[in-house]
Amino acid sequence: MSSIDPVTRDLWQVIAATDEITVGVVEATLLLDTRIALTRDSDGSPVVWLRRDEEQGDEIDPASVLDRLPAITGYGYIWTSLGNPPKELFPIPEYAESDRVNMSCGSIGIHVSAPRAVENFLDMGHFPYVHTDILGAEPHTEVKEYDVEVSEERDEVLATKCKFFQPRAALSAIDGMEVEYVYRVPHPFCAVLYKSSPEAPERRDVIAIFLQPMTEERCRAHLLQSMIDSTSTITDLRRFQQTIFGQDKPILENQFPKRLPLDPRSETPIRADKSAIAYRRWLSQKGITYGVIPVAS
Amino acid sequence: MAITLYDFELSGNCYKLRLLMSALKLRYDIVPVDFYPGRQHKADWFLRMNPFGQLPVLKDDDLILSDSGAILAYLARKYDEASLWFPDDPAVTAEILRWHSVADDITATSSAARLALGYGYDFDIAKTQKGAHRIFRLMDEHLWFGEREGRDWLCSPAHPTTADIACFPYVMLSEEGGVGREDYPALRRWTDRVRRIPGFVVMSGIFPAGRAL
Ligand SMILES: [Fe+2]
Numbered sequence: 001m002s003s004i005d006p007v008t009r010d011l012w013q014v015i016a017a018t019d020e021i022t023v024g025v026v027e028a029t030l031l032l033d034t035r036i037a038l039t040r041d042s043d044g045s046p047v048v049w050l051r052r053d054e055e056q057g058d059e060i061d062p063a064s065v066l067d068r069l070p071a072i073t074g075y076g077y078i079w080t081s082l083g084n085p086p087k088e089l090f091p092i093p094e095y096a097e098s099d100r101v102n103m104s105c106g107s108i109g110i111h112v113s114a115p116r117a118v119e120n121f122l123d124m125g126h127f128p129y130v131h132t133d134i135l136g137a138e139p140h141t142e143v144k145e146y147d148v149e150v151s152e153e154r155d156e157v158l159a160t161k162c163k164f165f166q167p168r169a170a171l172s173a174i175d176g177m178e179v180e181y182v183y184r185v186p187h188p189f190c191a192v193l194y195k196s197s198p199e200a201p202e203r204r205d206v207i208a209i210f211l212q213p214m215t216e217e218r219c220r221a222h223l224l225q226s227m228i229d230s231t232s233t234i235t236d237l238r239r240f241q242q243t244i245f246g247q248d249k250p251i252l253e254n255q256f257p258k259r260l261p262l263d264p265r266s267e268t269p270i271r272a273d274k275s276a277i278a279y280r281r282w283l284s285q286k287g288i289t290y291g292v293i294p295v296a297s
Numbered sequence: 298m299a300i301t302l303y304d305f306e307l308s309g310n311c312y313k314l315r316l317l318m319s320a321l322k323l324r325y326d327i328v329p330v331d332f333y334p335g336r337q338h339k340a341d342w343f344l345r346m347n348p349f350g351q352l353p354v355l356k357d358d359d360l361i362l363s364d365s366g367a368i369l370a371y372l373a374r375k376y377d378e379a380s381l382w383f384p385d386d387p388a389v390t391a392e393i394l395r396w397h398s399v400a401d402d403i404t405a406t407s408s409a410a411r412l413a414l415g416y417g418y419d420f421d422i423a424k425t426q427k428g429a430h431r432i433f434r435l436m437d438e439h440l441w442f443g444e445r446e447g448r449d450w451l452c453s454p455a456h457p458t459t460a461d462i463a464c465f466p467y468v469m470l471s472e473e474g475g476v477g478r479e480d481y482p483a484l485r486r487w488t489d490r491v492r493r494i495p496g497f498v499v500m501s502g503i504f505p506a507g508r509a510l
Contacts, residue, residue, distance in 0.1 A: 056419055109415045245501075246307050249415075249501075
């Protein structure tokens with residue numbers, strides 16, 4: 001059993017899509033090597049506790065659960081914490097805009113650490129090779145210069161002015177276009193990307209990945225889309241995102257080591273590009289040790 | 298003729314039909330089914346087409362078909378004018394159906410392990426992985442002896458049949474279920490040959506031949 005660093009322990013951690021949890025029925029999951037049980041009470045609010053002998057699918061009276069972990073809902077998901085979490089989740093203000101289509105796109109287990117999955121999400125270099133003819137295509141393989149900073153005020157990594165030619169940037173895209181991305185990493189295991197919306201070029205589609213660290217080498221990816229799209233169905237939009245994620249999955253699961261090395265010299269410069277370097281440094285400075293290989297001191 | 302496939306992108310069983318229809322150059326429409334997380338395969342409208350609640354379902358004009366192996370046989374018999382994918386010969390038919398049945402066993406093991414690890418299904422992971430390795434060992438032997446006899450495919454004809462298509466997806470996706478293929482070199486060479494069949498298409502999680510993955 002690995003030890004959980006205090007920063008990770010005090011974070012909110014995503015554990016399930018709210019819609020997938022039935023009132024009064026036990027769902028079992030694993031978070032930070034810890035067996036967790038959860039359900040929802042008659043108001044629909046999440047109830048989360050350390051799992052004992054409950055089994056997945058058991059019926060339970062939520063009121064009978066007295067020893068509870070902190071629980072909160074946000075962005076369509078249930079979050080909990082093994083420590084003392086902040087009052088609120090990190091903000092994604094766009095989620096509240098009334099004309100957006102918000103949806104979960106599934107919670108998918110992957111055999112790699114949560115930080116590896118975040119880093120892959122930030123990397124544009126793989127688009128033409130892994131998401132061929134959708135998010136990239138040869139010969140448009142160059143990752144152009146972009147800006148990265150760590151916002152002191154918001155305590156997050158921010159990459160801006162990321163431009164990439166995409167044959168099919170979104171389901172609503174008709175032609176190939178140069179798309180501008182902004183990436184935020186507002187939580188050590190969560191990343192949010194903004195990309196110009198083909199339907200409303202002045203606004204941006206939001207796609208987020210929330211990683212549930214199950215062990216140091218396994219996580220569950222919970223996907224969120226918050227789209228400007230007046231024509232597609234939820235099924236179509238989910239399918240588009242799952243197609244992309246299904247392409248990433250084998251690439252992610254073949255990464256070695258499965259924990260993310262934080263020493264910038266430990267991997268080739270191609271893998272560790274600018275945003276990856278900033279993300280790794282940020283994790284280091286925070287003192288995150290779960291799911292990473294810390295820099296030898 | 299109008300063919301409609303009720304399809305989930307990440308389903309290997311749905312992919313079998315996309316693969317054969319691509320090889321046969323058939324045009325078809327896709328109706329996406331939200332298998333996960335939406336569980337639409339258990340919705341009333343879907344159960345009216347297939348009471349067993351399983352993907353894929355294929356509609357050809359008014360005919361509604363389910364079960365990927367059955368649909369492969371149907372498409373080949375109906376649309377493959379050269380009768381290569383599902384030949385008439387009784388002995389070959391028996392061979393193909395034998396491997397369609399192996400394909401179902403691969404679904405019950407390799408695919409089940411993938412569903413357990415990736416999609417939260419409550420299956421016995423160790424047992425399904427062990428079952429997949431047992432099948433892969435037998436396939437590897439069968440293919441290794443085949444190569445020595447000049448047979449490249451699962452069945453005896455000198456060309457691929459629906460047996461190869463039925464067995465291919467959940468062999469290729471086995472690593473998602475924690476089942477590696479390092480110990481099955483003849484099986485790996487066969488997956489490379491399948492990926493070079495004219496009209497081959499990929500699905501999410503399966504890359505073209507000649508790539509690292
Ligand atoms: Fe990707």
